[in-house]
Amino acid sequence: MIYKIVKYPDPVLEQKCDPVGEEEFGKSELKQFVSDMFATMYAAKGVGLAAPQVGMKKRITVIDPSAGEDPAQRLVLINPEIVAKEGKLIEEEGCLSIPGFREPVTRAQRTTVKAQDEHGQWFEATGEDLLSRAIQHENDHLDGVLFISRLSPLKRDMIRRKIRKLQKAGEWD
Ligand code: NI
Secondary structure, eight states: OOOOOOOTTOGGGGSOOBOOOGGGTTOHHHHHHHHHHHHHHHHTTOSEEEGGGGTOOBSEEEEOTTTTSOGGGOEEEEEEEEEEEEOOEEEEEOOTTSTTOOEEEEEOSEEEEEEEOTTSOEEEEEEEHHHHHHHHHHHHHHTTOOGGGGSOHHHHHHHHHHHHHHHHTTOOO
């Protein structure tokens, strides 16, 4: 199924998510949820999606820098922990929960993450550039941190004001 993506300022986006428990791994519910998250992300033409963006307060994210072009680039990160960051890169960034807004955000150029897969197996993955950015952005979601929190207060307030206007006009649901 394809979920409706939750939009800012829904409070679920700014809460710390709960870890996936050992008893949940290997179950069909978790596999189905991960598969639905990929379907939802591809339908929205995104390269990353975190569980709170579909209203689930769980530490699960899916990433695919190829946006569905290359199955080998699919990454499922459950209970992720960033273990190393290197370098800096400033690039425009957006979020499926804040559609229509893109701003430059400083991120580490290279990120190593430790996470569990759908079977509960721990693994490590290292990403550079777009993948590095996606890992950091999605990991932030699990702590209730949105990319607009990483902008200057001035920029953030400007975006908030524009969203309020869109809400009043009924163009933001
Ligand atoms: Ni996002």
